[in-house]
Amino acid sequence: MHDAFLDSRSKMTSYREFIGTFRELGLKSMTLREIAKAGSFDGMLGLRHDVDHHIERAYLMGRIEADAGAHATYFLLPPGDYDKDENYYGRIVSGAVEHNPEMLALALELTGMGHEIALHNDFLQLSIRTGRPIAELISAEIDWFAKNGIQITGSASHGSTFAARNKISNYEIFAECVRAQNSGRSIPAGKKQFPLNSISMKQLGLEYEAYFIGKSFYISDSGGAVTWPRLNESGTEETFHMEQVDCQAIAGDFKRSPHKGVQALFHADHWQFSDAQAGNEPSLDRLHTARRMARAQGWRSPRARPATLPLGYLESLLSGLSENPRIRLHHFGNVEIDPPCEGEDPRARCAREYTAWAESLTEGRRDASQIHIFVQLSQLQNRDCALIFRPERE
Ligand SMILES: [Zn+2]
Secondary structure (H helix, E strand, O other), X not given: OOOEEEEOOOEEOOHHHHHHHHHHOOOEEOOHHHHHHHOOOOOEEEEEXXXXXXXXHHHHHHHHHHHOOOOEEEEEOOOOOOOOOEOOOEEEEOOEEEEOHHHHHHHHHHHHOOOEEEEEEOHHHHHHHHOOOHHXXXXXXXXXXXXXXXXXXXXXXXXXXXXXXXXXXXXXXXXXXOOHHHOOOEEEEOOEEEEOOOEOHHHHOOXXXXXXXXXXXXXXXXXXXXXEEEEOOOOOEEEEEOOEOOHHHHHHHHHHOOOOOEEEEOOHXXXXXXXXXHOOOHHHHHHHHHHHHHHHOOOOXXXXXXXXXXXXXXXXXXHHHHOOOOEEXXXXXXXXXXXXXXXXXXXXXXXXXXXXXXXXXXXXXXXXXXXXXXXXXXXXXXXXXXXXXXXXXX
């Protein structure tokens, strides 16, 4: 059975159980478009997914929801963040976004399952990268999806480093999304200034911004830690966090809260998928077909930066690799470096070894079919750490 579990800063054993728990309370699972139309979260379970790195993980999440009879909204992020001009969505070429066909194929699979596709908004940064006006870029994306059979009416702000640096939330590009303390501000955008709250969502055909639909019991897995509001002794809400998350505990807090509906923001990037790990689930064929089709057209879905992957993901990847007889894991299970770095910065060492490896590959001194893995983890237990793995030499 399709299911997902979270093994990150918080642990949750079953995504199906999470959906089931809230539907048993009588909440209806609706897309955010439907919830926005209704004008409130009351009586609804709004499953929201911000897709930052992996469309394939979003697809796996979507199948679980479809099996469970739930409908979710997937916010897809155009390229331009994470210091890259390319991501799963596409790439920036001469100021325009070229779309990865795998992204479209899987977005169509998701809408086919009854889910909604919407935009994950980092358009101010994209505008600076491309030199094109924000409204024009958003319109181009909405038109492109429409031409391909997907209607876009919603947007959700992406928490980029760019936005943090400028002390804004990305939704503040929109006239309809005003945060009092920032009103009237302008952000340097290339040679010009971009005035916040100057773009009309309505004129673009956007009907809602996820943070502005209305009040809800807001659950989030941002950074891999599941948080939700809990009433404290004085009767005010505090963001609560649990390492081993119990769905009944969240449901109990919801019942005691003044809220009548739920918005749950989950990033599939943080989750692991039980059938995908087994690797032999027949309904993964559609995903593999989409991936092959994109590759045949010269596309690769770029990997997320290793440091952005949750530790749980890394661990499951490594346990998989440890079963491959061609691979010897020099170190696995703790963060010590073997052999020790002896004064050299682990990041510098990782970079140096990577360069040497890449050169030897180019010069044909190394078998390209061998797997060579460099993994960097930053800030694990408040230390900079690197784990370095090499294939067994034959
Ligand atoms: Zn995001």
